[in-house]
Amino acid sequence: MIRLWHVAQSRSFRVLWALEEIGAGYELIPCSFFDKSLRGPDHLARSPAGRVPAVEIDGQNMCESGAILLYLAETRAPHLRAPEGSAARARFLQALHFAETLGAHLANLTQHHIVLREEWMRSATVMRLEAKRLQNALGAVGPGWASDAFSVADIAQGYAVWLAQRFVELPQPAAEYLRAIKARAAFQAALAKDGPARIYTRSFYPPPEG
Ligand SMILES: N[C@@H](CCC(=O)N[C@@H](CS)C(=O)NCC(=O)O)C(=O)O
Numbered sequence: 256m257i258r259l260w261h262v263a264q265s266r267s268f269r270v271l272w273a274l275e276e277i278g279a280g281y282e283l284i285p286c287s288f289f290d291k292s293l294r295g296p297d298h299l300a301r302s303p304a305g306r307v308p309a310v311e312i313d314g315q316n317m318c319e320s321g322a323i324l325l326y327l328a329e330t331r332a333p334h335l336r337a338p339e340g341s342a343a344r345a346r347f348l349q350a351l352h353f354a355e356t357l358g359a360h361l362a363n364l365t366q367h368h369i370v371l372r373e374e375w376m377r378s379a380t381v382m383r384l385e386a387k388r389l390q391n392a393l394g395a396v397g398p399g400w401a402s403d404a405f406s407v408a409d410i411a412q413g414y415a416v417w418l419a420q421r422f423v424e425l426p427q428p429a430a431e432y433l434r435a436i437k438a439r440a441a442f443q444a445a446l447a448k449d450g451p452a453r454i455y456t457r458s459f460y461p462p463p464e465g
Pocket residue numbers: 265266267288305306307308318319320321
């Protein structure tokens with residue numbers, strides 16, 4: 256049995272989506288950023304920084320979405336990763352980790368637009384800079400960039416691009432990539448199970464003018 260601690264719209268969506276792609280049985284445990292549950296000792300034993308995703312899988316606790324995705328592919332869905340030592344492996348690993356280059360910008364933008372509620376707490380300069388840096392980084396993304404065949408790298412990256420459209424206009428290849436991602440049955444099944452939107456309640460968060 257796999258158990259997934261999940262907050263709707265967060266990085267744990269990657270694992271939820273992967274589990275749907277794999278068709279593995281799992282228990283989804285909805286969590287919230289708005290209570291103290293992710294800071295309790297039970298959750299900290301699963302995720303030392305008190306984050307999601309966290310899973311219990313094959314009898315052990317695990318955190319870090321990229322590592323979980325790779326482990327799931329290795330143990331349950333080898334077709335969702337490029338084999339070790341193969342020519343495709345370098346590109347696959349690069350995309351799996353590049354998802355967190357996008358993720359760093361998304362986290363900063365989420366902090367500024369959503370977590371920091373008062374205007375005076377925010378830096379308009381950082382908001383504009385991060386939006387620009389995100390858009391530049393998205394220039395790398397397009398169909399086939401992560402791997403020739405759909406893989407967990409596309410799950411890591413697809414989630415980031417799906418979020419990025421809330422902060423920037425996607426470059427055309429990234430928009431095309433996202434269209435293909437959204438058409439996947441497993442992506443739609445994961446969305447249906449994601450839970451109510453509590454983080455991103457607007458479809459677009461424009462950078463401040465200036
Ligand atoms: N590198 C980690 C990042 C995990 C992470 O920061 N998750 C966010 C949600 S997207 C979280 O749990 N934030 C709660 C907090 O910072 O307290 C991963 O990929 O799993």
